Amino acid sequence: MIKKGKKLYEGKAKILYAAPEKGTAIQHFKDDATAFNNQKKATIEGKGILNNRISEHILSSLNQIGIQTHLIKRINMREQLIKLVEIIPIEFVIRNIATGSLTKRLAIEEGTVLEKPLLEFCYKNDSLGDPLIAREHIYAFNYCDVTTLNFITKQCFRINDFLQGMFKGIGIKLVDFKLEFGIARKDQANSLNDKILLADEISPDTCRLWDSASEKKLDKDIFRKDLGSLIEGYQEVARRLDILHEQSNVRPIKFSRPTAVKIKKK
Ligand code: TMP
Ligand code: ASP
Numbered sequence: 033m034i035k036k037g038k039k040l041y042e043g044k045a046k047i048l049y050a051a052p053e054k055g056t057a058i059q060h061f062k063d064d065a066t067a068f069n070n071q072k073k074a075t076i077e078g079k080g081i082l083n084n085r086i087s088e089h090i091l092s093s094l095n096q097i098g099i100q101t102h103l104i105k106r107i108n109m110r111e112q113l114i115k116l117v118e119i120i121p122i123e124f125v126i127r128n129i130a131t132g133s134l135t136k137r138l139a140i141e142e143g144t145v146l147e148k149p150l151l152e153f154c155y156k157n158d159s160l161g162d163p164l165i166a167r168e169h170i171y172a173f174n175y176c177d178v179t180t181l182n183f184i185t186k187q188c189f190r191i192n193d194f195l196q197g198m199f200k201g202i203g204i205k206l207v208d209f210k211l212e213f214g215i216a217r218k219d220q221a222n223s224l225n226d227k228i229l230l231a232d233e234i235s236p237d238t239c240r241l242w243d244s245a246s247e248k249k250l251d252k253d254i255f256r257k258d259l260g261s262l263i264e265g266y267q268e269v270a271r272r273l274d275i276l277h278e279q280s281n282v283r284p285i286k287f288s289r290p291t292a293v294k295i296k297k298k
Contacts, residue, residue, distance in 0.1 A: 034058065034107055044070065045083070045237060055217050056104065057116045061087075065237070067256040069161045074255065081109050082266040083235035088112060089275050090195070090234040097194055099187060101230040102214060117214025117231050120176045123154040123162055124184065126192045127208040131240060132253075134208075137164070143247075149192050151185060156212070183224050184213050191230070199241065202272035204250065207240035236266045 036058055037050030044066045049058040061080035066073050084106060091103040104113040127134060130144040134152075153170060154162040170176055176184070188211060199206045212232035232238070236251040243250060249257075250265040270276045 034113060055116050057114055058111050059114045060111050065255050076262050078263050082270055083237055084110055085275050086270055087233040087235045089273055099230055100225055115216055117216050117229050119212055119214045119231060121156040122175055123156050124188050124211040125152040126188050129207040131207055151188055180228060183228055203244045205242045205244050207242055209239035236269055241269060
């Protein structure tokens with residue numbers, strides 16, 4: 033068991049604790065859900081467990097195609113051991129289909145399929161409501177340097193390509209999502225690829241995921257817009273990703289018909 037140290041940081045959906053090994057931390061997924069910059073809040077039992085599993089699966093899959101991430105390993109139902117990074121204060125939003133703030137900001141019709149993926153930068157600052165910023169603001173206020181931003185931009189499009197394909201294979205449209213990156217400690221990193229790590233989480237909290245056929249929402253919009261059971265949506269994503277095997281505290285998915293159990297003959 034990895035001994036949890038003192039609390040380093042508490043965000044809206046996660047807590048970061050110190051871990052025994054230098055340069056590492058424990059990321060704990062809470063059941064808390066917030067929307068519209070904390071104006072709407074709830075505790076949704078089991079959400080943290082599902083996000084821990086889904087994010088572990090997605091970050092490990094990305095690691096297999098050469099994207100370096102902060103994830104070391106999942107250590108229990110709600111926690112993962114991660115490399116401690118200094119988070120770059122930018123939220124990288126990648127959009128494939130117009131919805132959410134994009135449709136409001138520029139009066140783009142909801143559901144418009146974008147000709148090519150659109151990358152937006154938001155300044156990560158809750159009290160300002162994570163405002164949209166331009167590349168020029170990033171340089172002017174030194175949020176990150178040109179080389180780092182160019183590297184991350186390429187990573188964002190690679191991640192989008194991979195995830196779009198992965199979700200398409202399980203009947204889900206990746207509408208948009210948000211990424212965060214961090215800088216690893218210098219003594220752990222030799223190249224840019226070792227230094228700039230994909231951090232935070234990728235889960236239905238940070239993506240918009242629509243069922244390909246029905247366009248039913250399977251992400252945090254269920255909570256934002258009161259569309260029904262958030263847990264059922266997240267469980268559906270986990271089930272399609274084939275990661276709902278182990279016993280969890282989350283109520284099992286309700287199947288409309290009992291599933292047949294095949295008994296192998298010897
Ligand atoms: P938006 O349409 O509200 O700007 O959201 C774009 C995407 O970014 C959507 O997938 C949700 C995600 N997102 C976060 O993960 N955290 C946030 O704080 C915000 C505003 C959006
Ligand atoms: N994560 C942000 C909040 O908590 C915005 C959102 O996801 O809607 O308020």
